[in-house]
Amino acid sequence: MSKSPLLLSVSFTEAEKLGDIRDGLNGRPVIDWAKGERPESLAGVKYALVWKFDYDLFDKMPDLEVIFSAGAGVDKVLANPGLPDNVPIVRFVDPTLTTRMGEWVCLQVLMHFRQQRRYDAQQRVNTWQGLTQPQASTMNVGIMGLGVLGQDAAKKLKTLGFIVSGWSRSRKSIEGIDCYDASETDEFLTRNHVIVGLLPYTPDTHGFFNRTLFEKIGKHPVLPSPIFINAGRGGSQVETDIIDCLNDGTLGGVSLDVFETEPLAKNSPLWGFENAILTPHVASDSDVVALGTYVENQIRRYEAGEPLQNVVDREAGY
Ligand code: NDP
Numbered sequence: 001m002s003k004s005p006l007l008l009s010v011s012f013t014e015a016e017k018l019g020d021i022r023d024g025l026n027g028r029p030v031i032d033w034a035k036g037e038r039p040e041s042l043a044g045v046k047y048a049l050v051w052k053f054d055y056d057l058f059d060k061m062p063d064l065e066v067i068f069s070a071g072a073g074v075d076k077v078l079a080n081p082g083l084p085d086n087v088p089i090v091r092f093v094d095p096t097l098t099t100r101m102g103e104w105v106c107l108q109v110l111m112h113f114r115q116q117r118r119y120d121a122q123q124r125v126n127t128w129q130g131l132t133q134p135q136a137s138t139m140n141v142g143i144m145g146l147g148v149l150g151q152d153a154a155k156k157l158k159t160l161g162f163i164v165s166g167w168s169r170s171r172k173s174i175e176g177i178d179c180y181d182a183s184e185t186d187e188f189l190t191r192n193h194v195i196v197g198l199l200p201y202t203p204d205t206h207g208f209f210n211r212t213l214f215e216k217i218g219k220h221p222v223l224p225s226p227i228f229i230n231a232g233r234g235g236s237q238v239e240t241d242i243i244d245c246l247n248d249g250t251l252g253g254v255s256l257d258v259f260e261t262e263p264l265a266k267n268s269p270l271w272g273f274e275n276a277i278l279t280p281h282v283a284s285d286s287d288v289v290a291l292g293t294y295v296e297n298q299i300r301r302y303e304a305g306e307p308l309q310n311v312v313d314r315e316a317g318y
């Protein structure tokens with residue numbers, strides 16, 4: 001039986017192209033819409049893999065059965081007015097993505113904890129000067145968003161010796177990690193010196209990381225703190241508050257991979273802070289071949305009558 005083609009409405013960046021998506025698709029034909037391929041008709045095409053898409057794309061796909069998101073976060077996909085109501089959306093969940101995010105989060109926590117930016121500044125002026133070096137067990141790190149990515153990052157930070165806790169809408173139970181639900185936010189914030197945001201962007205998380213929240217985070221006895229780290233979505237943070245809080249010392253440092261507007265404006269004051277580490281939304285890129293393999297595996301499940309995995313809850317928005 002011939003395979004239904006997969007319509008691709010996603011452009012991978014040069015940095016993401018460590019392989020070709022077709023390498024994961026096991027011979028499934030592809031219509032590369034993003035590259036301008038326009039067959040006469042899309043009738044019979046059951047699957048689409050999207051990141052960005054024209055609002056009228058799906059009007060042209062009368063036989064669409066499953067939409068795959070090329071990323072884990074689906075806020076942009078859900079916000080598109082052309083999204084059909086009755087088609088399941090499967091988001092990308094894969095060890096390659098999870099591992100990369102865990103690397104980024106651990107790197108950022110360690111950068112602040114080991115005061116690397118201050119050593120960088122000293123290196124620029126040829127200065128040999130040791131700084132205070134407390135134990136990891138004095139540093140409390142709280143993960144906000146204990147989903148696939150948050151849970152993995154929490155476990156990795158725990159292995160590094162930090163005291164790790166997590167917070168999510170529904171309470172989790174994870175060995176060695178104190179878990180809080182959304183009714184215990186203040187208690188969670190005050191016990192931590194570092195907050196890591198791994199939340200999806202939804203109406204509930206819009207503007208969530210703001211001055212009121214930053215003022216509640218605990219201060220480490222000796223290290224510059226509190227620290228705010230965000231790789232969830234920029235819409236969940238209030239950048240004017242972050243800038244003000246860095247200026248007045250309410251925040252001791254930040255690491256941001258996501259921004260309210262991307263790319264971050266060249267004239268944003270955020271670029272100028274010594275204690276702000278910025279990366280251009282690369283904490284965890286989707287591995288192109290793994291994405292192809294994942295989509296193919298989900299289609300195999302679907303066609304065998306098994307349930308699709310990681311289906312987006314449209315009501316919750318993630
Ligand atoms: P999941 O859906 O697995 O986890 C989301 C977590 O957030 C869940 O624990 C959920 O709670 C919690 N949550 C959602 N809304 C709220 C709320 N209003 N209050 C409290 N908790 C809430 O997502 P992933 O872990 O796979 O990914 C998280 C996000 O990371 C993505 O949505 C995306 O925005 C971002 N991302 C960023 C990347 C980057 O490179 N910067 C790469 C990949 C993803 P509950 O468990 O109760 O449902």
Ligand code: OXD
Pocket residue numbers: 070071072073074284285286
């Ligand atoms: C994602 C992302 O959501 O890369 O996967 O931001």
